[in-house]
Amino acid sequence: MTPRERIVGTSVRRVDALEKVTGRARYVTDLDRPGMLHAKILRSPYAHARVVRIETATARALAGVRAVVTSADLGWCEPYFGPAYRDRPVLAIDVARHEGEPVAAVVADDESVARQALDLIEVEYEELAAVTTLEEALAPGAPLVHASKPLAGHFADLSSLRPKPGTNICHQFDFERGRGAAGFVDADVVVEDTYTFPRVQHYAMEPHAAIACWDDQDGLTVWASTQNPYSVRVELARIFRVDLSRIRIIVPLLGGGFGSKTYAKIEPLAGALARITGRPVRLALSADEAFRTVRRCDARVRVRLGFRRDGALVAAQCEAQWDVGAYADIGPRIIQKGTYTATGPYRVPHVLLHSDAVYTNTTPGGAFRGFGVPQIAWAVESLIDDAALRLGRDPVELRRQNLFAHGEEFARGETPIDGKFEESLARAAEAIRWSEAVLADRGRGIAMMMKASVAPTVSEAIVRLHADSSVTVLASTVEMGQGARTVLAQIAAEVLTVPVERVLVAMPDTAITPYDQTTSSSRSTTMMGRAVEEAAEDVRGQLIQIAAGRLHGEGVGLRLEDGAVVSGRGRVTFGELLETRFGMGGGELIGRGVVAPGRSQAPLGGSTPFWEMAVGAAEIAVDQETGAISVLEYVSVADVGRRINPLLCEGQDEGAVMQGLGHSLYEEMLYEHGQLLNGNLVDYRVPRTGDVPHLQCRFVENADGAGPFGAKGVGEGSLVPVSPAVGNALARLTGVRLRELPLTPERVWRALRARARTDQPTKDVT
Amino acid sequence: MSDIRTPSSSSVSFRVNGQMVTLDLPVHALLLDVLRDRLGLKGAKRSCDIQVCGACTVLVDGAPVSACTYLAVEVDGRVVSTVEGLAEGDALHPLQESFIECGAVQCGFCTSGMLMAAKALLDEEPAPTAERVVAYLRGNLCRCTGYRKVIDAVVACGRPRAGT
Numbered sequence: 001m002t003p004r005e006r007i008v009g010t011s012v013r014r015v016d017a018l019e020k021v022t023g024r025a026r027y028v029t030d031l032d033r034p035g036m037l038h039a040k041i042l043r044s045p046y047a048h049a050r051v052v053r054i055e056t057a058t059a060r061a062l063a064g065v066r067a068v069v070t071s072a073d074l075g076w077c078e079p080y081f082g083p084a085y086r087d088r089p090v091l092a093i094d095v096a097r098h099e100g101e102p103v104a105a106v107v108a109d110d111e112s113v114a115r116q117a118l119d120l121i122e123v124e125y126e127e128l129a130a131v132t133t134l135e136e137a138l139a140p141g142a143p144l145v146h147a148s149k150p151l152a153g154h155f156a157d158l159s160s161l162r163p164k165p166g167t168n169i170c171h172q173f174d175f176e177r178g179r180g181a182a183g184f185v186d187a188d189v190v191v192e193d194t195y196t197f198p199r200v201q202h203y204a205m206e207p208h209a210a211i212a213c214w215d216d217q218d219g220l221t222v223w224a225s226t227q228n229p230y231s232v233r234v235e236l237a238r239i240f241r242v243d244l245s246r247i248r249i250i251v252p253l254l255g256g257g258f259g260s261k262t263y264a265k266i267e268p269l270a271g272a273l274a275r276i277t278g279r280p281v282r283l284a285l286s287a288d289e290a291f292r293t294v295r296r297c298d299a300r301v302r303v304r305l306g307f308r309r310d311g312a313l314v315a316a317q318c319e320a321q322w323d324v325g326a327y328a329d330i331g332p333r334i335i336q337k338g339t340y341t342a343t344g345p346y347r348v349p350h351v352l353l354h355s356d357a358v359y360t361n362t363t364p365g366g367a368f369r370g371f372g373v374p375q376i377a378w379a380v381e382s383l384i385d386d387a388a389l390r391l392g393r394d395p396v397e398l399r400r401q402n403l404f405a406h407g408e409e410f411a412r413g414e415t416p417i418d419g420k421f422e423e424s425l426a427r428a429a430e431a432i433r434w435s436e437a438v439l440a441d442r443g444r445g446i447a448m449m450m451k452a453s454v455a456p457t458v459s460e461a462i463v464r465l466h467a468d469s470s471v472t473v474l475a476s477t478v479e480m481g482q483g484a485r486t487v488l489a490q491i492a493a494e495v496l497t498v499p500v501e502r503v504l505v506a507m508p509d510t511a512i513t514p515y516d517q518t519t520s521s522s523r524s525t526t527m528m529g530r531a532v533e534e535a536a537e538d539v540r541g542q543l544i545q546i547a548a549g550r551l552h553g554e555g556v557g558l559r560l561e562d563g564a565v566v567s568g569r570g571r572v573t574f575g576e577l578l579e580t581r582f583g584m585g586g587g588e589l590i591g592r593g594v595v596a597p598g599r600s601q602a603p604l605g606g607s608t609p610f611w612e613m614a615v616g617a618a619e620i621a622v623d624q625e626t627g628a629i630s631v632l633e634y635v636s637v638a639d640v641g642r643r644i645n646p647l648l649c650e651g652q653d654e655g656a657v658m659q660g661l662g663h664s665l666y667e668e669m670l671y672e673h674g675q676l677l678n679g680n681l682v683d684y685r686v687p688r689t690g691d692v693p694h695l696q697c698r699f700v701e702n703a704d705g706a707g708p709f710g711a712k713g714v715g716e717g718s719l720v721p722v723s724p725a726v727g728n729a730l731a732r733l734t735g736v737r738l739r740e741l742p743l744t745p746e747r748v749w750r751a752l753r754a755r756a757r758t759d760q761p762t763k764d765v766t
Numbered sequence: 767m768s769d770i771r772t773p774s775s776s777s778v779s780f781r782v783n784g785q786m787v788t789l790d791l792p793v794h795a796l797l798l799d800v801l802r803d804r805l806g807l808k809g810a811k812r813s814c815d816i817q818v819c820g821a822c823t824v825l826v827d828g829a830p831v832s833a834c835t836y837l838a839v840e841v842d843g844r845v846v847s848t849v850e851g852l853a854e855g856d857a858l859h860p861l862q863e864s865f866i867e868c869g870a871v872q873c874g875f876c877t878s879g880m881l882m883a884a885k886a887l888l889d890e891e892p893a894p895t896a897e898r899v900v901a902y903l904r905g906n907l908c909r910c911t912g913y914r915k916v917i918d919a920v921v922a923c924g925r926p927r928a929g930t
Binding site: 011013020026027206286340654660687690 | 802808809810811812813814815816818819821848850851852853858862865866869871872873874875876877878881899900901904905906907908909910911912913914915916917
């Protein structure tokens with residue numbers, strides 16, 4: 001019987017709270033290096049164009065300009081990068097493939113000179129036919145975004161990329177279970193429709209930034225706003241042809257990530273500019289430039305669901321096309337992961353899924369909170385409500401009937417379901433008062449989700465216990481607001497029975513903190529949490545071994561308590577034990593934790609470390625005059641196994657819901673003739689204080705997660721059900737089913753008007 | 767720093783967080799750049815560049831302004847307050863305590879601006895309602911918290927009202 005935890009499960013103060021409320025917190029753009037220069041990027045004004053000639057002499061002649069760089073100046077390095085395909089040039093080579101693609105860069109003494117110099121660069125373009133929508137890109141004979149086959153990237157699960165030669169399709173993914181589409185013969189009721197999901201901008205408030213600096217030993221140090229320093233390290237080592245050990249990525253605090261800072265983005269260019277100038281170079285993007293750097297993949301999703309008369313879901317088919325923009329980034333993995341769990345938390349015997357990742361001449365699509373799941377859940381969860389209507393069933397009941405049970409198999413070789421969907425659904429239904437009557441002018445809707453985390457996957461950690469009983473945790477998990485450093489400190493403090501204030505979690509630095517695959521996929525608490533727990537347990541084992549020697553070989557019955565090893569016979573402090581071990585007041589105990597489940601027979605090549613699961617329920621009203629939706633109340637329930645820090649979990653889910661409301665109601669990057677029309681915060685509307693509904697975030701905690709103390713991932717799941725929950729509420733309130741996000745007043749108003757025309761032809765509709 | 771001759775410059779004197787400063791500044795210099803690059807006050811952040819997000823909010827004579835679009839010469843003879851001046855020594859301002867307590871801080875990039883906008887509100891109105899806080903902070907974006915805990919933190923910080 002283990003004693004009850006004292007630190008885990010409590011809302012200890014964030015370890016970075018003080019620096020963040022006093023303005024002392026430092027982000028990349030707050031840093032300075034001696035002799036640092038400033039870079040600015042000249043971007044393509046065209047969606048697709050041949051770069052015929054670049055004239056840089058005038059810009060170079062401007063006082064204060066240190067270098068003007070084009071791809072012609074990058075012959076000394078490997079100028080392409082990308083995690084799935086190496087298809088993205090550091091600077092455009094011969095062709096620019098999207099509006100805003102970097103074509104040249106200026107390095108100058110300060111940013112304002114660099115900006116002035118951009119205007120002095122003359123570029124002659126020859127405009128090419130562009131494809132800026134899925135329809136255009138998939139049309140027969142469509143212009144190709146990439147004419148030649150790009151080089152392969154480095155991920156094991158992407159080793160079998162399947163481009164379709166001669167088309168813009170850069171990857172196809174298929175998944176089949178049972179009899180596939182033949183399973184529809186068992187269905188009595190079939191619902192089918194096509195849903196679309198928009199291009200969405202992350203708008204992490206801190207735009208991408210990097211400071212790069214080469215040393216005298218051919219080593220490159222980059223202070224980068226990245227969610228995965230080790231992926232950036234791999235890219236830079238390859239681009240600059242140096243050992244991994246000579247690339248040092250240091251990550252200060254991030255001003256938000258949400259997926260936008262996964263994989264290399266601007267670090268390759270910063271590194272190249274620093275090499276060329278021989279000086280530290282700072283490259284800080286503006287928010288407008290972030291719109292031209294990465295976005296969520298838009299998608300067109302056709303789904304068919306087959307139910308038996310009794311409500312059992314027997315067959316599902318999904319065909320999805322995903323727009324990954326001009327460069328694949330991690331798009332191929334997004335379509336795999338999103339498609340794989342297309343059927344959500346439901347048991348479906350017969351499944352046939354197909355997805356295409358499609359290049360277009362737009363901002364590259366990449367990872368964004370939810371990683372492909374929101375796009376498909378929007379379709380599937382809406383259709384489940386349509387099916388309930390057809391079957392004469394309550395949407396909550398129909399869902400409940402088809403839910404996976406705890407421990408049930410999702411796919412052969414895959415991790416069994418590790419939470420209780422039924423409990424989450426019941427909690428959400430109760431909180432939104434599902435069984436009670438709703439006011440006549442309001443509607444309620446509910447939706448669910450299930451998501452796999454990334455696999456195979458690796459996290460390593462080191463825990464150092466010092467002579468004064470303070471602790472250093474070395475972990476490469478990036479702090480981007482989620483509170484990971486606080487949670488990791490809590491885990492180490494709990495195992496070693498020291499106050500959480502005495503644990504310092506070092507900032508990621510690839511020269512110091514050990515390997516971690518990525519800070520994304522809601523994986524840090526589970527994977528890095530386990531690595532830190534294991535490393536702390538390693539230290540605990542060493543302490544007990546030393547204490548056993550000191551307490552005459554009695555290792556049994558020894559335990560840690562308040563910074564000491566105790567037994568029936570007495571108590572020895574950590575400091576005394578280190579003195580025993582080292583014979584002096586120095587030395588430290590070092591513990592190591594490695595969490596690396598490796599590959600498996602699961603369909604994606606690795607078994608998910610855990611399933612992220614959430615339910616959302618909304619109560620809305622609609623302004624019949626304007627079509628504006630007001631989300632009055634929202635309930636989110638996430639099955640997180642166990643909350644290490646309840647307040648941080650709430651913060652994650654409240655933020656996720658609001659970000660979900662953004663793409664549900666307001667957000668969409670709009671293009672016209674290949675030009676991004678609203679790539680700024682005036683024209684692109686994100687949620688504001690006035691948009692917050694009465695919001696409750698609740699948690700199912702059965703301590704059944706794969707992470708430390710029964711915890712598992714949180715943070716992405718609660719974003720996913722928002723759109724279908726709101727859409728379902730709209731359908732139940734008005735009878736209007738919208739299949740296109742965001743649910744803008746105009747779309748809702750038009751649909752209401754169209755419905756009024758068909759339903760009540762005799763009534764006068766104004 | 768720059769080799770470029772600025773078209774014209776101006777001597778600007780103002781009080782920032784209680785200290786008098788006098789700087790020779792180009793007339794087009796933005797307050798945000800002056801605070802961050804000349805005075806080392808990095809708390810105010812650059813995000814949207816166009817006076818929408820509020821991450822650069824500082825107070826000029828007690829009123830919140832977006833330093834990213836505010837000419838530095840305009841603060842001549844005036845009083846500028848930034849997040850760095852909010853705490854008195856080690857004693858945090860009640861808003862700072864409340865933000866920590868309520869979980870209103872995540873990535874922290876909006877936090878300085880949120881705190882300064884909230885301070886302006888509380889200075890004007892010691893016990894605002896939630897509706898008032900929502901309206902006042904409309905010009906401060908946050909992409910992490912979903913705002914609820916920020917609103918709670920400001921409301922909780924308001925002076926307890928007498929009677930009901």
